[in-house]
Amino acid sequence: MKIILLGPPGAGKGTQAAMLVERYGIPQISTGDMLRLAVTAKSPMGVKAKEYMDAGNLVPDEVVVGIVRERLQEDDCAAGFILDGFPRTILQADALNEVLSDLHKQLDAVISLQVEIESLVVRLTGRRSCLNCGKGFHLQYDPPAADGSCTVCGGELMQRDDDCEETIRNRMEVYQQQTAPLEDYYRKQDLLTVVDGMAEIPVVQETIVTALQGC
Numbered sequence: 001m002k003i004i005l006l007g008p009p010g011a012g013k014g015t016q017a018a019m020l021v022e023r024y025g026i027p028q029i030s031t032g033d034m035l036r037l038a039v040t041a042k043s044p045m046g047v048k049a050k051e052y053m054d055a056g057n058l059v060p061d062e063v064v065v066g067i068v069r070e071r072l073q074e075d076d077c078a079a080g081f082i083l084d085g086f087p088r089t090i091l092q093a094d095a096l097n098e099v100l101s102d103l104h105k106q107l108d109a110v111i112s113l114q115v116e117i118e119s120l121v122v123r124l125t126g127r128r129s130c131l132n133c134g135k136g137f138h139l140q141y142d143p144p145a146a147d148g149s150c151t152v153c154g155g156e157l158m159q160r161d162d163d164c165e166e167t168i169r170n171r172m173e174v175y176q177q178q179t180a181p182l183e184d185y186y187r188k189q190d191l192l193t194v195v196d197g198m199a200e201i202p203v204v205q206e207t208i209v210t211a212l213q214g215c
């Protein structure tokens with residue numbers, strides 16, 4: 001199964017992708033997570049990417065396309081993958097088509113999560129993730145342990161640098177301008193399913209799984 005999760009910042013792409021990984025045994029490919037690892041490692045690419053990410057802008061297409069091209073060739077992608085946060089521009093979508101064609105693969109579905117803007121801000125300002133295992137939480141909707149630690153490994157939780165309100169608003173703007181046109185792009189290819197992302201996390205998951213039946 002080869003799928004894309006599309007949706008604005010905070011729509012639940014990462015949350016849903018992690019659950020789909022468990023269910024289908026295929027990897028989540030999150031360009032955001034990969035870039036954050038590069039930033040933490042202070043690699044040349046990470047140093048370059050950090051200024052874009054801190055401002056809530058997109059990292060240049062050629063950087064991100066290069067990362068995804070390499071990742072899709074790894075063995076664990078043979079049976080499929082879940083792209084989370086990629087593609088984000090028409091140029092990236094065209095590049096993905098080329099990469100998949102080179103690998104003799106085809107997308108099965110594109111799921112677009114729809115969530116109201118003000119809910120996105122609440123979700124992102126309340127988001128936390130485990131420094132140790134990466135599990136995501138929300139202070140209200142998916143809370144950590146009573147002492148504020150990770151429910152899986154007991155690790156300390158952190159807040160992303162780009163989850164402050166000003167940067168969140170810019171990320172939303174960037175999404176509308178550069179990424180939202182991908183809905184039409186994939187609708188024309190008859191790959192798009194729009195999913196109500198306002199429902200509770202398990203309900204959204206079941207809607208996605210139903211949409212993926214037959215893929």
Ligand code: AP5
Binds near residue numbers: 032061088
């Ligand atoms: P990225 O990491 O991809 O961030 P994003 O797209 O802004 O999306 P988020 O990760 O913030 O949200 P999400 O949809 O994953 O939501 P989540 O599941 O965590 O990218 C970060 C940056 O990297 C970009 O700004 C850019 O600079 C760069 N970048 C990345 N990819 C790039 C690309 N392809 N090209 C160029 N630059 C790129 O959920 C959010 C919160 O809500 C959580 O707390 C969760 O618990 C909660 N929640 C989830 N679902 C629900 C629900 N149904 N109800 C209630 N709460 C919920």
Ligand code: MG
Binds near residue numbers: 013014015032085
């Ligand atoms: Mg995410």
